[in-house]
Amino acid sequence: MKKVDYREQALRLFPWVCASCGRDFNGKNLQELTVHHKDHNYKNNPPDGSNWELLCIYCHDNEHSRLLDAEWLSTQNPDKEKGSAATHTPFADLKNLLSKPRNDSGEDEQK
């Protein structure tokens, strides 16, 4: 859990309230409270919390206006979005058809 360490720190620094809509959080729904980086740089984590803002996931989403930058993605479950893309090859059958050996190789040269 080293990656989201700044969240732990931010939760210790700030009251558990969304800075945008004012919703307050407790242990039960705390997972919906996320840390927003004011400069959108998730690597900029000053220990005094000057770059952090606590936002609920909805306000955080709004804040980035669907611009899925690295900071926002890092707060999401990374396994969730990983689908099994590109494992199905729709042209596999076509390939078989093309490489099918011809059985009717009779002598049909036209002279």
Ligand SMILES: [Zn+2]
């Ligand atoms: Zn909010």
Ligand SMILES: [Zn+2]
């Ligand atoms: Zn953010």
